[in-house]
Amino acid sequence: MSERTAVLTLCLAGPLQAWGASSRFERRMTERAPTKSGVLGLLAAAEGRDRGADLSDLAALTFAVRLDQPGTRVRDYQTAHHGDTGKSMPVSERFYLSDAVFVVAVEGRETLIDALYTAVRAPTFLPFLGRRSCPPSRPIDMGVHRGGLWRALRAEPWQASAWFQRRRVRERRIELEVITDLVAGDGPGDAVRDQPLSFDPRHRRYGLREVHSTAVTVANPLGVSRRTPDLPSQHDPMGLLED
Template sequence: MSERTGVLTLRLAGPLQSWGASSRFARRTTERAPTKSGVLGLLAAAQGRERGADLSDLAALTFAVRLDQPGTRVRDYQTAHHGDTGKSMPVSERFYLSDAVFVAAVEGDESLIDALYAAVRAPTFLPFLGRRSCPPSRPIDLGVHRGGLWRALRAEPWQAAAWFQRRRARERRIALEVIADLAAADGPGDALRDQPLSFDPRHRRYGLREVHSGAVTVANPLSTARRASPPPPPLQHDPMGLLED
C-alpha cells in the first residue's frame, strides 16, 4: 500500500446478525464474525452502487474484524408459499448471531477511505448486518484512523455492552480476538470464500482469501480492579537519637 492510507472502523451491533459464507439452498448458516463480502456489500450499498457495479477498488481493501462481544448462535425456521399457487415451499433453516458486537476495519487509499466514511454517515441505502432483517442497533460509523489497521483496532475502545463488560470487571485489560486478511498479519492462515468478485444477482461470484487469527488488548472501562498501592517506606527510627547532644 502507498503511504497515504487510512483505516475506516465500523461498529456492527444489533439484536441479530448473520454473515453467511457458504450457505446453500434451504440451510442458511452464519460465520462467527462478519465476512469481508458482507461488510463490503454494506459499504457498496452506502455509496449507492448498483449490484452489477465494479468492485475492484473495494475488494482491494485490507479487512479485519475484532470480536468485542461474540454473541450467541441461534436457529430459526421460516416457511413460505408460492404467491400464485399457494403451494408450500421447503422449510428454510436460518442461523443468526444474537447480541453480538464487532468492530470491522478496512484499510486502503486515503481518498477512498474518506469517501466511504462520508457514505456510511449519510448512506444511500440503509445498512444491515448481513441480511435485510438484521438492522444495526447503533450508528455504525466509528471514525477514520491513520497509522495502520492493527493500530486502529488497538485504539478503538471496547464496544461491548455494559452488562457484558461488567462480567469481566475484575480485568483491567481485555484481549480481543481479531480475524484479519493474511496480508495484514503474520503466520499461517486459513482459507475463506468471501472475497467478493461480483454482487450481480444473476451471477454472484466470490473468491478465496486467506485469513489469520490474532488478538489486540484494550482497556476495560468498567473494571473494578485497582493497582495495589506501594507499601509505605520504612520508618527511620534511631532509639539513641534523643541521647545525643
Template sequence: MSVLTLQLAGPLQSWGASARFARRTTQNAPTKSGIIGLLAAAQGRARTAPIDDLAALRFAVRLDQPGQRLRDYQTAHHQVTGKSMPVSERFYLADAVFVAAVEGDDALIRSLHRAVRAPGFLPFLGRRSCPPSRPVDLAVHEADLEQALADEPWRASAWYQRQRHRDTTVELTVLVETTDGSGEVLRDQPVTFAADHRIHALRTIATTSVTVPNPLASRLPRHDPVSHLQAENT
C-alpha cells in the same frame, strides 16, 4: 493509507460464507463480502456495479462481544404460484458486537466514511432482517489495520463489560486478512454481487489479538476479609 472502523451491533446478525439449499448458516464474525456489500450499499451502488476498488481493501474484524448462536426456521409461499416453499433453517448471532476495519487509499476511505454517515441504502448486518442497533460509522484512523483496532475502545455492551469488572484490560480476538497467502482460507472475497451470478473468491486470514482498557473496571480496592484481624494483631 487510512483505515475506516465500523461498529456492528444489533439484536441479530448473520454473516453467511456458504449456503446449502434451505440451510443458511452464519460465521462467528462478519465476512469481508458482507462488509463490502454494506459499504457498496452505503455508496448507493447497484448490485451489478463494479466493486473492484472495494474488494481490494484489506479487511479485519475484532470480536468485542461474541454473542450466542441462534437457530430459526422459516416458511414461505411462492409469490407467483402461491405454493408452499421448503422450510428453511436460518442461523444468527444474537447480542453480538464487532468492530470491523478496512484499509486502503485515503481518498476512498474518507469517501466511504461519508457514505456510511449518510447511506444511499440502509445498512444491515448480513441480512435485511438484521438492522444495526447503534450507528455504524466510528472513525478514520491514520494508522495500519492492526493499530487502528488496538486504538478503538471496547465496544461491548455495558452489561457485558461489567462481567469483567475485575479486569482493567481485556484481550480481544482479531481476524485479519493476510497478504502472503498464509492462514485460514475463507471463500468470502467478493467479485460481483449481481443477483444472477454472484461470485466469491478465496482469501486468507490470521487470528491474533489486541489488548484494550475496560472502561467499567472496578476502581475499588480488592476486599481482603482478614485485613482487619491482621491489623488488630499487630
C-alpha cells in the same frame, strides 16, 4: 509518489446478525464474525453502487474484524407458499448471531476511505448486518484513523454492552480476538470464500481469501483493581453491639 492510506472503523452491533459465506438452499448458516463480502456489500450500498458495478477498489481493501462481544448462535425457521400456485415451499433453517458486537476495520487509499466514511454517515441504502432483517442497533460509523490498521484496532474502545463488560469487571485490560487478512510472515491461515468479485444477482461470484486469528488488548472501562483496599485501622466490627 503513492497515495497515503487510512483506516475506516465500523461498529456492527444488533439484536441479530447473519454473515453467511457458503450457505445455499434451505439451510442458511452464519459465520461467527462479519465476512468481507458482507461488509463490502454494506459499504457499496451506502455509496449507492449498482449491484453490477466494479468492486475492484473495495475488494483491494485490507480487512479485519475485532470480536468485542461474540454473541450466541440461534436457529430460526421460515415457511412460505408459492405466490402463483399456493403450494407450500420447503421449510428453511436460518441461523443468526444474537447480541453480538464487532469492530470492523478496512484500510486503503485515503481518498477512498474518506469517501466511504462520508457514505456510511449518510447512506444511499440503509445498512443491515448481513440480512435485511438484521438492522444495526447503533450508528455504525466510528471514524477514520491515520497510522495503520492495528493502531486503529488498539485505539478504538471496547464496544461490548455494559452488561457484558461487567462480567469481566476484575480485568483492567481485555484481550480481544481479531480475524484479519493473512499477509506474508503471519504463519498458517485458513481459506474462506468471501472475497467479492461480483454482486450481480444473476451471477454472484466470490473468491478465496486467506485469513488468520490474532489478538489485541484494550482497556476495560468498568475494570477495577484486583487488590483488596486496606481497611481503616480503627475499624471495630463489634462496636455496634456494645452497650
